[in-house]
Amino acid sequence: MLHTNANFTGPLLSLSETDNVLIAREALAVGQRVRVGEATVELPEAIIPGHKVAAYRIARGEPIRKCNAIIGRASRDIEPGEHVHSHNVELVDFERDPGFGLDVRPVNYIPESERATFSGIVRSDGRVATRNFIGILASVNCSATVIKHIAAWFTPERLAPYPNVDGVVAFAQTSGCGMSSPSEHFDVLRRTLAGYARHPNLAGVLVVGLGCERNQVAGLLDTQGLQAGETLHSLVMQDVGGTRATIEAGIAAIKRMLPAANDVVRRAVPASHLKIGLECGGSDGFSGISANPALGAAMDLLVRHGGTAILSETPEIHGVEYLLTRRAITPEVGQKLMDRLAWWERYTHGHNGQFNGVVSPGNQQGGLANIFEKSLGSAMKGGTTPLQAVYEYAEPIDRTGFVFMDSPGYDPVAVTGQIASGANFICFTTGRGSMFGSKPVPTLKLATNTPIYKRLAEDMDINCGLIIDGERTIEEMGQEIFKHILRAASGERTKSELLGLGDNEFVPWHMGIVS
Incomplete structure (x- = not known):
């Protein structure tokens, strides 16, 4: 892990006293003179920010250490200041002692009366939501188009009378049939769908199936302990009358859920x-x-x-x-x-x-x-x-x-x-710039470096590059x-x-x- 004395100044970052590589904090030019270990060397090639250079001579077969951990071994001799990357580092597995429990330390819990709070939505069973959606689940890919059409009907204009509802979202998926059942895959799919169906961020749920799929709607609900009621409805396309009829029935079902879904207050x-x-x-x-x-x-x-x-x-x-x-x-x-x-x-x-x-x-x-x-x-x-x-x-x-x-x-x-x-919340770190969201749960995006944060300002929430810049500690x-x-x-x-x-x-x- 990062050493408490990690050095975040200068063009090269030293992460641990035991490391034999340094990290380029900025772009380094061919011939640029930099301090590595006890010597000043002239770089033989340009180094991209985030890449490694040798802190001293590393002999072929020696472990490459970063943050006091072995990340590979030198596939050839590497000279001080030389670029260290996949071209001269080979991945060799090695025995690692799991050391169960050796680093367990007691947690300094904050007294309940002093704990931080946020403004959440408390459901009737005591679970707390961070958002308030109505969700539509497809039991099989064959009902994916239908659930997308149902969700699309609920435009911002049509949802305007329900300001406390964050939206109606369709969770389409590509499986549900053409699969082994029973199987681990089948169990995982049902467990995933059930996890969304009972998620606190969904005030109401509609499950839509085709009718002949392996992942039958009735079987899904029964095996996962899901009870149909005011906040959970299901439709089977072959029983309802096909595509158009199911879309209309789905829209009507969600219309009935909206007033109760809107009746929430954050506290x-x-x-x-x-x-x-x-x-x-x-x-x-x-x-x-x-x-x-x-x-x-x-x-x-x-x-x-x-x-x-x-x-x-x-x-x-x-x-x-x-x-x-x-x-x-x-x-x-x-x-x-x-x-x-x-x-x-x-x-x-x-x-x-x-x-x-x-x-x-x-x-x-x-x-x-x-x-x-x-x-x-x-x-x-x-x-x-x-x-x-x-x-x-x-x-x-x-x-x-x-x-x-x-x-x-x-x-x-x-x-x-x-x-x-x-x-009920996702934190997502990225150095290259992943574009990601996760309805019905908010995603907070953390950029690893300032150039990416600035270039992708519309997508990034927090600039952790300030650590690299020396403006914030971890x-x-x-x-x-x-x-x-x-x-x-x-x-x-x-x-x-x-x-x-x-x-x-x-x-x-x-x-x-x-x-």
């Missing part, structure tokens, strides 16, 4: 009601230096206030999982995380995927050489508090504090699972993030909401065959 509630999904996308070499550790600091604050922080993206902790298992409150919790990683190793065997080392072109261009380096930054989003529990994808989260939910690294799939698990930025979360949870619109993002980011994990 002050403790921050302990926040469940925040943590996501990173379009990561770069600054992600693990600015936005991710700053978000981790904010999550430490949230946990102290009684809230819940949800780290996911299992492939993106590969190589640094010991940083989490050492914080597991019991060996059983730590072992469950190891079991999920073992599952991923089997699942991705023989494939050229991220878990096996290959990161995206954007990650590479941003300075990340491989999955171990990306994981190092990704894990920092979870802060430093104990790991309370490990959940499977879209499994309801019933513990407070820092938890982990298994998911792919693909942003919309990971966030869909977090929301289905109960997240702790100060964590405080700013936490305050912004409270404002946005209270109804202040995030940049992605102002742009209308979030209608196409419902992507349940497709993990099985299509037949």
Whole structure:
């Protein structure tokens, strides 16, 4: 992790006293003279911001260390000041001691009477919402067009009499049939749909099916314990009379839900009601230096206030999982995380995927050489508090504090699972500039560097590049993030909401065959 004495001055950043690489804070020119270690060297090539240079000579086979963690080994001799990246760093797996519980430290909880609050919507069962939507779920891809037409009918003009309703949103999906059932994939799909159906941010839900699909609407409701009533309705196209008739029936059903959905008032509630999904996308070499550790600091604050922080993206902790298992409150919790990683190793065997080392072109261009380096930054989003529990994808989260939910690294799939698990807020860090929203939950976007923040000002909420610029500490930025979360949870619109993002980011994990 970042050393407390990390040096954020000068053209090269030193992150830990044990590191043998430095990070370019700014663009460096060929022939530019820079201080590396105890010497001043002339750079043999231009260095892009966020990329690494050797702090001293690294012999072939030596570990490459960043933030006091091994991210690979030198595939050849590397001279001081030389660019260190995928062309001279090879990913070699090595044994890592999970050290269950060795780094567990007690949380300094803030007394309940002194905890931060936000303005939330309290449902009749005591759950707290950050937004107030009506949602339409498709049991199968065959009803996706119908639910989109139903939602599209509810224009801002038609919703004007219901100012407390944030919108009517269609959650279309591409599965539900042509799949193995029973199967793990089938269970995950149903669990995901049920998680949205019972989400506190949905004041009312309409489920629409075709009629002949494997994921039958009646079976979905029955197996997931969902009860039809005033706030949950269902339609089956083949029974109702086809496309046009189902659209008309769906519009009528939502019209009946709107008055009750509008009858809400926000009131002050403790921050302990926040469940925040943590996501990173379009990561770069600054992600693990600015936005991710700053978000981790904010999550430490949230946990102290009684809230819940949800780290996911299992492939993106590969190589640094010991940083989490050492914080597991019991060996059983730590072992469950190891079991999920073992599952991923089997699942991705023989494939050229991220878990096996290959990161995206954007990650590479941003300075990340491989999955171990990306994981190092990704894990920092979870802060430093104990790991309370490990959940499977879209499994309801019933513990407070820092938890982990298994998911792919693909942003919309990971966030869909977090929301289905109960997240009522998303924090999303990005170094390259991911454009992302997540209805029915607000997404707060955190830029890792100032150039991206300025270039994408309409999309980014917070500039964590101020850490790189030397204008904020990680702790100060964590405080700013936490305050912004409270404002946005209270109804202040995030940049992605102002742009209308979030209608196409419902992507349940497709993990099985299509037949």
